[in-house]
Amino acid sequence: MALITAPHFEAADAFYEALIDAHRDLSAAQSHELNAKLVLLLANHVGEHAALNDALAAARASVLHAGVKPKESL
Amino acid sequence: MDFQQIVFPYRRSADHDARAPLRHPVVVVGAGPVGLSLAIDLALQQVPVVLLDNDDRLSTGSRAICFAKRTLEIFDRLGLGQRVVDKGVSWSTGRVYLRDAPIFSFDLQPETTHERPAFINIQQYYVEGFLAKRAMELPLIELRWKHAVVGVTQEADAVTLQVQTPDGTFALQAEHVIACDGARSSVRQLIGQEAKGRTFKDRFLIADVKMAADFPAERWFWFDPPFHPGQSVLLHKQPDGVWRIDFQLGWDADPEAEKQPERILPRVRALLAHSAMKDAPFELEWASVYSFSCERMERFRHGRVLFAGDAAHRVSPFGARGANSGVQDAENLAWKLAAVMQRRAPDALLDSYCAERELAADENIGHSTRATDFITPKSDVSRLFRDATLQLARDHPFARSLVNSGRLSTASTLHGSPLSTPDRDAFGGALGPGAPALDAPLRRDGRDGWLLRELGTGAFTALLFAGADDESDAHALQQAASGVAPLQVLRVAHDGDGRSAGLRTVVDSSGLIAQRYDGQPGTVVLLRPDQHVCARWRRVSGDAAHAALRRALALH
Numbered sequence: 001m002a003l004i005t006a007p008h009f010e011a012a013d014a015f016y017e018a019l020i021d022a023h024r025d026l027s028a029a030q031s032h033e034l035n036a037k038l039v040l041l042l043a044n045h046v047g048e049h050a051a052l053n054d055a056l057a058a059a060r061a062s063v064l065h066a067g068v069k070p071k072e073s074l
Numbered sequence: 075m076d077f078q079q080i081v082f083p084y085r086r087s088a089d090h091d092a093r094a095p096l097r098h099p100v101v102v103v104g105a106g107p108v109g110l111s112l113a114i115d116l117a118l119q120q121v122p123v124v125l126l127d128n129d130d131r132l133s134t135g136s137r138a139i140c141f142a143k144r145t146l147e148i149f150d151r152l153g154l155g156q157r158v159v160d161k162g163v164s165w166s167t168g169r170v171y172l173r174d175a176p177i178f179s180f181d182l183q184p185e186t187t188h189e190r191p192a193f194i195n196i197q198q199y200y201v202e203g204f205l206a207k208r209a210m211e212l213p214l215i216e217l218r219w220k221h222a223v224v225g226v227t228q229e230a231d232a233v234t235l236q237v238q239t240p241d242g243t244f245a246l247q248a249e250h251v252i253a254c255d256g257a258r259s260s261v262r263q264l265i266g267q268e269a270k271g272r273t274f275k276d277r278f279l280i281a282d283v284k285m286a287a288d289f290p291a292e293r294w295f296w297f298d299p300p301f302h303p304g305q306s307v308l309l310h311k312q313p314d315g316v317w318r319i320d321f322q323l324g325w326d327a328d329p330e331a332e333k334q335p336e337r338i339l340p341r342v343r344a345l346l347a348h349s350a351m352k353d354a355p356f357e358l359e360w361a362s363v364y365s366f367s368c369e370r371m372e373r374f375r376h377g378r379v380l381f382a383g384d385a386a387h388r389v390s391p392f393g394a395r396g397a398n399s400g401v402q403d404a405e406n407l408a409w410k411l412a413a414v415m416q417r418r419a420p421d422a423l424l425d426s427y428c429a430e431r432e433l434a435a436d437e438n439i440g441h442s443t444r445a446t447d448f449i450t451p452k453s454d455v456s457r458l459f460r461d462a463t464l465q466l467a468r469d470h471p472f473a474r475s476l477v478n479s480g481r482l483s484t485a486s487t488l489h490g491s492p493l494s495t496p497d498r499d500a501f502g503g504a505l506g507p508g509a510p511a512l513d514a515p516l517r518r519d520g521r522d523g524w525l526l527r528e529l530g531t532g533a534f535t536a537l538l539f540a541g542a543d544d545e546s547d548a549h550a551l552q553q554a555a556s557g558v559a560p561l562q563v564l565r566v567a568h569d570g571d572g573r574s575a576g577l578r579t580v581v582d583s584s585g586l587i588a589q590r591y592d593g594q595p596g597t598v599v600l601l602r603p604d605q606h607v608c609a610r611w612r613r614v615s616g617d618a619a620h621a622a623l624r625r626a627l628a629l630h
Contacts, residue, residue, distance in 0.1 A: 036462040044472040 108383030109254030115408030162194030271369025285356030394479030541595030
């Protein structure tokens, strides 16, 4: 896999805080817009096509499978 | 001369009164840009052609409008390139606007060292008219107007066509039928085939407007302009003071109502009001409302019937890949059909037409689909990313590479072609096997000229970069081609290199031929009759050239 999924942040907690902070006071629509722009900015920074494809696949798999709990437990 | 008023005469043909159907080598169906180009190319290679068209007029309105460099180069070879370029409006710059602000521009041909521009704009009826005139100069072409194909039957050795004319219906036979009869191809329907793909849920108004406007000869594309909010608009300059404007309307627009002048005029006025030409007078020449499909036939060959142009594949117009890819189909097929008809190549060579042009169609459909998805986002999230891309593009150069208002037609590289000989030697540059030849300036006999003009019709060309053994290399190449294919050896020399007795020599005055083809002393680049590279060597041997030529003719 070309995508780095092992910890790679210089400052993980600080990034997370900044991410949430960036959405402060935004409507849901504005937050969607921010996320879309963030994806595009970061995708260009990564550049490598294989890594981007891995990221898209990992994110989609997480939406479709790993994140879903069995219905009974909801 | 008003090309829109030309009516071609119907003539009763000899086939009509024949007791048994007459047999012709090739019948081409459809006298549009593709069918006419194919007929001319075949006639120039000594193949007689009957060209049938169900109408007696040229196309109505600007239609295809953008003719690409590669198409112009093909027209040069067919003998009408200059006429088309002289009439057309040359351009290479595109500008993209978001609302009323320019976000970026692109230059499709920053180099000036090519004879032809990236594009010209010209009404399709002019191109068809020039092609028809050229076809009428060639005695091997019989152009028959008001001849509609209404029946197709395939036998082992021929195809029988039922043809309807004002004098009634008659039958004729052909060894090969080439259907160039457009997106609603009757030949395709008559053999029970269809083109499959996607239709986009959007409608576009296309208007030809005559006005004394002073916009530059550039392609202007607006996303969400203030004069047509929420949609896109495309503006192109054409000859005769005519401007082509494409307004995106959305899927819910009523195509009949939108075609009416009372709906169209306010849209044009709104565009002008946003320019320096507020209140400029204009008149509407032609308008149409379209929805777009990207689709293709699964196979372009069905026995002795082959398909080219829109009959075989269809794209949305963003990228100008319809007529331009169709003319490339015609060029790909013409030399192969000539070689097969003249018994110089096996029938399998025609299968390579399908292999190569089906892939090219996929590439064109891919580009056209991506552009249409960007211009017409089909989901909320697709629109979210589209709008995000456009907004980022104002400030960040990277996002401009994602903005897709159409990726404009270039000649297809024939990747993985069965006719190409893979490289054994080390080469740099993009012109590997399958690539279309690139033009470059040169001098021959003391006169300035262009490389592509030196390549003939129907023959292979070996570019031989001048080295130590030019004469023996050229001899080996000619021996290799002997009895296989017509071959022209073109020696590419530097300014200081001497003449070489008996060798056709051009001088690479700017060094660009060597640069573009990665030519070193002794390098040989073998070009097919359709000007695609099929093999190249640092040092050529007669055996290698012989094998490459046979391979390029499917003579395995």
